[in-house]
Amino acid sequence: MDANKLIEKTTSFKVNGKQIELTLPPTYRLVDILRDSLSLTGTKVACEVGRCGACSVIMNGKLVNSCLIMAYQMEDAEIFTIESLSEERLHPIQEAFLQAGALQCGYCTPGMIIALKSLLDEEEQPSKEDVLTALSGNLCRCTGYEGILRAVDLLTKKRHETIGEGKE
16 A cells, blocks of 8 residues: 555645645655646756756745655745746747747756746846846756856846836
């Protein structure tokens, strides 16, 4: 008999604005719940110890590594994944990544975009140091971060132009 089945508990939380209620072992990881139970595979599994950021999501307004969050920590939580950004069209961060060639292999990209969303939600015009600090929990093994920095520059310039024109 599976010991986890004996201690399953019903947990209620929101993912991308939808109320979810699942019966799970309390130690089941958020990344596994997203990918296996909810079929939200944009969040990637890589290091599984919170070092690479590929599994980054926003939980209760804060950037977290979903591989380190357990089901028992999710009660009444509100979680946003990469899928929440482009339900109808690409998010401006995703458009900037495309324009700046910041996608690389794409495996780390969802975590990078979520980390930048978290930063840009708090800081309208981040400095290069702010961006590098925000991305310090995300590792890219492909090339480097120049494309990502170009994408952030494009995005912040567009935001600045929009604010200057009174469109926001």
